[in-house]
Amino acid sequence: MVELIARRLLSLVIVMSVVGVIVFTLMYVAPGDPAVVMLGPEASPDDVARLRRQLGLEQPLVVQLGRWAFRVVQGELGESIFLNQPVTKSIAQRAEPTLALTLLSLVVAVGLGVPFGIISAVRAGTAVDQAFATLAVFGVSMPEFWLGINLMLLFGQYLGVLPVAGYIPLLENPLQWLRSLVLPALAIGLVQSALIARITRSAMLDVLSQDYIRTARAKGLLERVVVYRHALRNALVQVVTVIGVVLAVLLSGAVVVETVFNIPGLGRLLVTSVLRRDYPVIQGVALLVSVIYVLVSLVIDVLYVYLSPKVKYL
Amino acid sequence: MKCRRHETPRSWIRVLVIAAVLIAVGALTPAGLAQAPVRGGVLRWGVEAEPPTLDPHWTTVSVTAQIANHIFETLFTLDKDGNPLPHLVDRFTVSPDGRVYTLDLRRDVRFHNGRLMTSEDVVASISRWGRVTAAGKTVFTSVRSVEAEGANRVIIRLTERYGPLLIALANPFRSIPAVMPAEIVREAGEGQVQRFIGSGPFQFTERIPDRHIRLTRFANYAARSDSPNGYGGRRVAYVDEIRIIPVPEQPTRVSGLETGLYDFANDVNPDMYPRFRANPNFQIFMAHVGWPIAMFNKKEGLFTDRTMRQAFLAALNMEPLMRVAFGQPAFYRLTPSLMPQGAWYSEVGKEQYNQANPERARTLLRQAGYTGKPVRWITTQAYEWMYRIAAGARPQLEAVGFALDLQVLDWATLAQRRANPALWDVFSTGVVNAAEPTDDVYFSANWPGWWVDERKEGLLKQLGQTLDYRQRYKLWEDFQKHWWQEVPAINFGHYSTMRMGASRVRGYANLRMPFFWNVWLAAR
Numbered sequence: 001m002v003e004l005i006a007r008r009l010l011s012l013v014i015v016m017s018v019v020g021v022i023v024f025t026l027m028y029v030a031p032g033d034p035a036v037v038m039l040g041p042e043a044s045p046d047d048v049a050r051l052r053r054q055l056g057l058e059q060p061l062v063v064q065l066g067r068w069a070f071r072v073v074q075g076e077l078g079e080s081i082f083l084n085q086p087v088t089k090s091i092a093q094r095a096e097p098t099l100a101l102t103l104l105s106l107v108v109a110v111g112l113g114v115p116f117g118i119i120s121a122v123r124a125g126t127a128v129d130q131a132f133a134t135l136a137v138f139g140v141s142m143p144e145f146w147l148g149i150n151l152m153l154l155f156g157q158y159l160g161v162l163p164v165a166g167y168i169p170l171l172e173n174p175l176q177w178l179r180s181l182v183l184p185a186l187a188i189g190l191v192q193s194a195l196i197a198r199i200t201r202s203a204m205l206d207v208l209s210q211d212y213i214r215t216a217r218a219k220g221l222l223e224r225v226v227v228y229r230h231a232l233r234n235a236l237v238q239v240v241t242v243i244g245v246v247l248a249v250l251l252s253g254a255v256v257v258e259t260v261f262n263i264p265g266l267g268r269l270l271v272t273s274v275l276r277r278d279y280p281v282i283q284g285v286a287l288l289v290s291v292i293y294v295l296v297s298l299v300i301d302v303l304y305v306y307l308s309p310k311v312k313y314l
Numbered sequence: 315m316k317c318r319r320h321e322t323p324r325s326w327i328r329v330l331v332i333a334a335v336l337i338a339v340g341a342l343t344p345a346g347l348a349q350a351p352v353r354g355g356v357l358r359w360g361v362e363a364e365p366p367t368l369d370p371h372w373t374t375v376s377v378t379a380q381i382a383n384h385i386f387e388t389l390f391t392l393d394k395d396g397n398p399l400p401h402l403v404d405r406f407t408v409s410p411d412g413r414v415y416t417l418d419l420r421r422d423v424r425f426h427n428g429r430l431m432t433s434e435d436v437v438a439s440i441s442r443w444g445r446v447t448a449a450g451k452t453v454f455t456s457v458r459s460v461e462a463e464g465a466n467r468v469i470i471r472l473t474e475r476y477g478p479l480l481i482a483l484a485n486p487f488r489s490i491p492a493v494m495p496a497e498i499v500r501e502a503g504e505g506q507v508q509r510f511i512g513s514g515p516f517q518f519t520e521r522i523p524d525r526h527i528r529l530t531r532f533a534n535y536a537a538r539s540d541s542p543n544g545y546g547g548r549r550v551a552y553v554d555e556i557r558i559i560p561v562p563e564q565p566t567r568v569s570g571l572e573t574g575l576y577d578f579a580n581d582v583n584p585d586m587y588p589r590f591r592a593n594p595n596f597q598i599f600m601a602h603v604g605w606p607i608a609m610f611n612k613k614e615g616l617f618t619d620r621t622m623r624q625a626f627l628a629a630l631n632m633e634p635l636m637r638v639a640f641g642q643p644a645f646y647r648l649t650p651s652l653m654p655q656g657a658w659y660s661e662v663g664k665e666q667y668n669q670a671n672p673e674r675a676r677t678l679l680r681q682a683g684y685t686g687k688p689v690r691w692i693t694t695q696a697y698e699w700m701y702r703i704a705a706g707a708r709p710q711l712e713a714v715g716f717a718l719d720l721q722v723l724d725w726a727t728l729a730q731r732r733a734n735p736a737l738w739d740v741f742s743t744g745v746v747n748a749a750e751p752t753d754d755v756y757f758s759a760n761w762p763g764w765w766v767d768e769r770k771e772g773l774l775k776q777l778g779q780t781l782d783y784r785q786r787y788k789l790w791e792d793f794q795k796h797w798w799q800e801v802p803a804i805n806f807g808h809y810s811t812m813r814m815g816a817s818r819v820r821g822y823a824n825l826r827m828p829f830f831w832n833v834w835l836a837a838r
Binding site for chain 2: 031032033034036037038039040041042043044045046047048054082083084085090093094149152153156157160163164165166167259260261262264268269272275276277
C-alpha cells in the first residue's frame with residue numbers, strides 16, 4: 001500500500017510536467033492577446049506592443065516555458081496578468097466556493113443517487129423501478145445549466161425563497177452561505193444523482209444475482225441484511241469509482257453552473273482566464289486539476305482495498 | 315340642535331387636529347421620507363465585467379473608468395451639455411494667444427490618505443496621463459510644459475493653440491485624466507498604480523477579484539458648493555457603500571436585480587424592455603453610448619480601393635441591421651452623425667448613409683473590377699450586436715455580388731488579429747461617444763484600419779487649433795462630409811444601452827457614464 005502511494009505520488013510529478021508543457025505550448029500557439037484585453041478596445045497599437053514587452057510575451061516559447069518551469073519547481077505559479085496578484089492567491093480565493101459547492105453537490109448526488117439505485121435494483125422490474133429509471137434518464141439528459149436556470153426561476157423569482165446568484169463566504173454568514181449554495185448544489189447534485197443511481201442499480205443487480213446472495217437468503221437472513229451487508233458492500237466498488245469521477249470533475253470547478261449562478265469558483269476562474277488570455281492562471285489551474293485527478297484516483301484505489309478483499313496492491 | 319351647534323366647532327377642531335396629525339404622519343412614512351435624500355445603505359451595482367485595474371490612466375476599458383470616476387477626480391468635468399466645468403480647479407485664465415492656461419486649484423481638496431491636494435500632485439498626475447494614455451499623448455503633442463507655481467497654481471504652456479484642452483482634461487469616459495497623490499504616481503513608475511487613492515466622494519476599500527469591489531463614503535470629502543450639473547457641481551455620498559459586483563452573464567444580472575440581490579445593473583439586453591417597461595418596481599434608463607462600426611482595412615487588400623468601400627456602403631440597408639442587433643426601436647437611431655445628439659450632432663452625409671441601393675452597389679463593384687475574392691470579415695459574439703450586424707449584412711452584400719468569409723472569433727483573438735493587416739478586410743467593433751470630435755481614436759492613421767488621408771489630418775489639426783465653436787462646428791461638418799465620401803468605415807447608426815435600477819434608487823442622473831454620488835436609497 002505504501003509503495004502504491006509512493007508510486008502514485010511520483011507519477012504526479014510526471015503528469016504535472018506533461019500537463020504543464022502541453023498547456024503552455026497550446027496557450028503559446030493559440031491566438032489572442034492579454035495585452036489588448038487589458039488595455040481595452042481603444043488602446044493604441046503602440047501601447048499594446050509596450051505592454052506585451054513588459055509582460056515578456058515577445059520572448060521565444062522555450063525562454064518563457066523555462067522561466068515558468070523554474071518558478072513552478074520553487075513552488076511559485078507566477079503572477080496573474082489580469083488580476084495583478086499571485087496565481088496561488090487567485091486560486092486560493094476561488095477554492096472555498098468550489099470546495100463548498102462540491103461538498104454540497106456530492107451530498108445531494110450521493111444522498112439521492114445511492115438509495116434510489118438500491119431501491120430500483122431491489123424492486124427491479126416493478127413500477128417503482130420504472131419510475132426511477134424514467135427519472136434517471138431525465139436527470140442524465142438534462143444539462144446542469146438548464147436545470148439551474150429553472151431552479152433559479154422557481155425558487156428565486158417566483159417563490160422568492162433563495163438567492164439566484166452570488167456566493168457568501170461561510171465565515172461571513174453561515175446561513176446565507178448555505179442559502180447561496182442550495183440552488184447550484186441542487187442543479188449539479190440532481191443531475192449527478194441520476195448517474196450515480198444508474199450505476200448503483202446496475203452494480204446492485206449484478207451482485208444480487210450472485211450465488212452467495214441466494215445462499216444468504218436461503219440461510220434465512222433478513223432481506224435488509226442481505227441487501228446492505230452482502231450486496232451493497234460488493235456493489236460499492238463500482239459506485240465509489242463513479243463518485244470519484246464526479247468528485248474530481250466538481251473539484252476542478254463546475255464551469256457552467258458557477259457561471260450561471262455567478263459563483264467565483266475555480267471553474268469560472270478558468271473560463272474567464274481563457275477569455276482574458278491570463279496564461280499564468282490557466283497554467284496554474286491546469287496543474288491543480290491534474291493534481292486533483294491523480295489524488296482522487298489514488299484515494300479511490302486505496303478505498304478499493306477496504307471495500308473488496310479481492311483487491312490487493314503488490 | 316343647540317347642543318349640536320355648540321358641539322360642531324369642537325368636532326371640527328377635532329377633525330382638523332386629526333387631519334393635521336394624519337398629514338404629519340403621512341409625511342413621515344417611508345414614501346414621504348423617500349422624497350428627501352437619506353444617508354445610509356449599501357448600493358449593490360451589477361457590472362458586466364471585472365475591470366483589469368482601477369488605475370484610471372492605464373486602460374481604455376469602460377468599466378474601469380466607471381468605477382474610477384467615484385474614487386478619483388479631474389481638474390475639469392463635463393456639465394449636462396458636455397461643456398467643461400471646473401472641478402478640482404477653482405478658477406482659471408487663458409492668455410490672449412490661447413497658449414497659457416493658468417489653473418488655480420481648490421485649497422480644500424483632501425486625498426483619501428488625509429493629505430491636502432497640491433499643485434505638485436496635479437503636475438505629476440497630468441504628466442503621467444500625458445505619457446501613458448492615448449488621449450493624453452494626443453494632447454501632449456501640443457503641450458510645452460506643465461508646471462507648479464506655488465502650492466495651488468498650475469500653469470500649462472502650449473506650443474500652439476489647442477481648442478479641446480479643457481474637454482480633454484474633463485473626459486470621464488476612458489483613460490480619465492485623474493489626479494492622485496504625487497507619491498502614488500512615483501511608486502507606479504512605468505507600471506500600474508497599486509494604491510487607489512484619489513479625492514472623490516468614495517474611497518477604495520476592498521477588491522476581491524470576480525467577487526466584488528467595495529467603495530465606501532469618504533468622510534472628509536470636500537464637495538463643491540455649486541449645484542450638481544452633469545458630472546460636476548456638488549457631489550454627496552449618501553450611500554455608505556457602493557458594492558460593485560461583476561456579473562458577466564446578462565440574464566443573471568437581470569434576475570439578480572429582480573430578486574433584490576442588486577440595486578442597479580449595467581448593460582441589460584433591450585429585449586427585456588417590454589417586460590419591465592410597466593413594472594413599478596424597476597426603473598429603466600437608456601443611455602446613448604456609441605455606434606457599431608465595420609472598419610475597413612485600408613492598408614492592404616480589397617478595401618484599399620475607395621470604390622470598393624463605397625460599393626459596400628451602397629449595398630447596406632441599415633434599418634434591419636440595427637433592428638436585429640438592438641431589438642427595440644427605442645434603442646437605436648438611424649443617423650449619419652459621427653457625434654452624439656448635442657453640440658456636434660450633424661446629418662451631413664445622409665445621402666451616402668443608408669442607401670440600400672443594390673444597383674449602385676453592383677455598378678461600383680464593376681467599376682472597381684471586383685473579381686469575387688472573399689471579403690474576410692472578422693467579428694465576435696462577445697458583443698452579440700457585432701455578430702448580429704455582420705450576419706445580417708451578409709445576405710445584403712452577397713445579393714450585390716460580394717463573396718463573404720465571415721470569421722467569428724472571441725474578443726481577445728479579434729483584438730489581436732486586427733493589428734495585423736494581412737489577416738482581415740473588415741472587422742467589427744463599437745465606438746463609444748467621445749467628449750469631443752478630436753478625441754476619437756479610430757480616426758487616427760495608427761489605429762487598425764490605418765486611415766491615412768491628408769485632408770482628414772488637415773481638418774483635425776484645424777479643429778484642434780480653432781477655439782470658436784461656430785468655426786469648429788463648420789470644420790467638423792466638413793470632416794463628416796469627407797468621412798462619408800471616403801468611407802473609411804461603416805457607421806451603422808447610434809445605439810443606446812439599457813440600464814435598470816430598483817425603484818428605491820433615487821437621485822440617479824442617467825448620463826453616459828453611470829455614477830452614484832447624489833444617489834440615495836429609499837426604504838424598501
